[in-house]
Amino acid sequence: MTDTDxxxxxxxxxxxxxxxxxCRALRARGAAVIGLDNYNDxxxxxxxxxxxxxxCPDVDIRALDLCDRDxxxxLFDEVRPTRVIHLAAQAGVRYSLTHPHAYVDSNLAGFVNVLELCRHRGVQHLVYASSSSVYGDSATPPFSEDQRIDQPRSLYAATKAANELxxxxxxxxYGLHATGLRFFTVYGPWGRPDMAPLLFSRAVLAGRPIDVFNHGRMRRDFTFIDDIxxxxxxxxxxxxxxxxxxAVPHRVFNLGNHTPVELERFIxxxxxxAGTPAQKVYKPMQPGDMIETMADTSHAHAAFGFEPATSIEVGLPQVVDWCRRYFGRNA
Structure with a gap:
């Protein structure tokens, strides 16, 4: 497929x-892409x-923070984009417990800056990242876009719910056409090192113990990066x-695997x-975490044919193999 815009x-x-x-997928289908990232620590x-x-070595990625309004x-004036995919945010549920201002700056103030520029520079479609964490305590699995999201369990979740509003x-x-995507526990090669797939893979490979919260009684809708x-x-x-x-030109969709996995099976x-057993240290539930996530993806399937195809038995070995290659023996 080629991109005609x-x-x-x-x-x-x-x-x-x-x-x-x-970025890699957009370039593969012929789209021109400009990126930005603040490369924070x-x-x-x-x-x-x-x-x-x-x-994506051929993509021009500018070092820029969302809070740098000028x-x-x-950048918008130079690039004059008609479509924006807004994925920049301060991520992480647990980090939001100790660094709240980072979430206010990036996820609230930064998002307003993007919205304002999309409005004033004639952007035709804004696609932005939300999160499955918005469901909090007010929804029950399977999570549907029709359920309430007014009882978040963390500040991170609250900022993502605010983004949707x-x-x-x-x-x-202003008639800004926008689509929000609620991602469900995305994993794969080159993933985030603070998330369980990489944390557990690296620890098991290196013979280090892993912390298993809520004594393993958790279920997650793990979604492989290619499907996302x-x-x-x-x-x-x-x-x-x-x-x-x-009616307004704004929609929100779940993007998940719609198949929750027990944490013990995941491990x-x-x-x-990895070819080696995990050293498991069972611990109580962490503040802000959710016991179970499960996506109802029927709306995304009806709208644009979304159909996740990757099980953890296929996806997780790719993560382990990547960790071996990237981090070496002492992953």
Missing amino acids: TAPILVTGAAGFIGAHV YYEPQLKRDRVAAL GLAA MAHTYAHL VNGVLGALDHPPVDAAPP AVIESA
């Missing part, structure tokens, strides 16, 4: 895990640089249509791929 697609968070994979910036070099405006407001007031990228591009290609009020697959 000649204006570059602007991807924020382009050096991030999902962002770099999305939430985790090792060198991993981000290595990720870009491996996945710099962001200058803000995008809806801009769609209502297909969903992002599908959403990008199918913007909301104009409709008579009170067992890593053990098998």
Whole structure:
């Protein structure tokens, strides 16, 4: 498939895990892409640089922070994008317990800056990252976009729910076409080192113990990166249509595997791929975590054919193999 829009697609968070994979997929289908990333030290910036070099070395990624309003405006004026994929954010549930201002700056103030520039620079479609964490305590599995999201369990989740409200407001007031994507525990090669797939894989390979929270009684809807990228591009290609009020051109979709996995099974697959047993240290539930996530993806399937195809038995060995190659014996 080729991309017929000649204006570059602007991807924020382009050096991030999902962002770099999305940039690679866009380039593979012929799209012009410009990225931005602030290369912050939430985790090792060198991993981000290595990720870009491996996945999308031909993409021009500018070192820029979302809170730099003048710099962001200058980039929009230079690139003149008609489509924006906004993936930049301060991630992590647990980090939000100790560094709240980072989330206010990036996820709230930064998102307003992106919305304002999309509004004033004539962007035709904004696709932005939300999160499965928005469901919090007010929804029950399987999580559907029709369920309430007004009882978040962390500040991170609250900022992502706020993003959805803000995008809806801009769609209502200014006709900005926007699509929010609620990602469910994305994993794969070149993933985030603070998330369980890499944390557990590296520890098992190196013979270090792993912390198993809530004594292993957790279920997660682990979603492989290739499936997520297909969903992002599908959403990008199918913007909301104009409709008579009170409808607004804003939609939100779950992107998950719709098959929750027991944490113990997840660990067992890593053990098998690593060829060694895990040293498990069972601990109580962490503040802010959710016991179970499960995506109802019927809306995304109906809108743009989203159909995740990768089981953990296929995806996790790829993570373990990548950890061996990238981190070496002492993963």
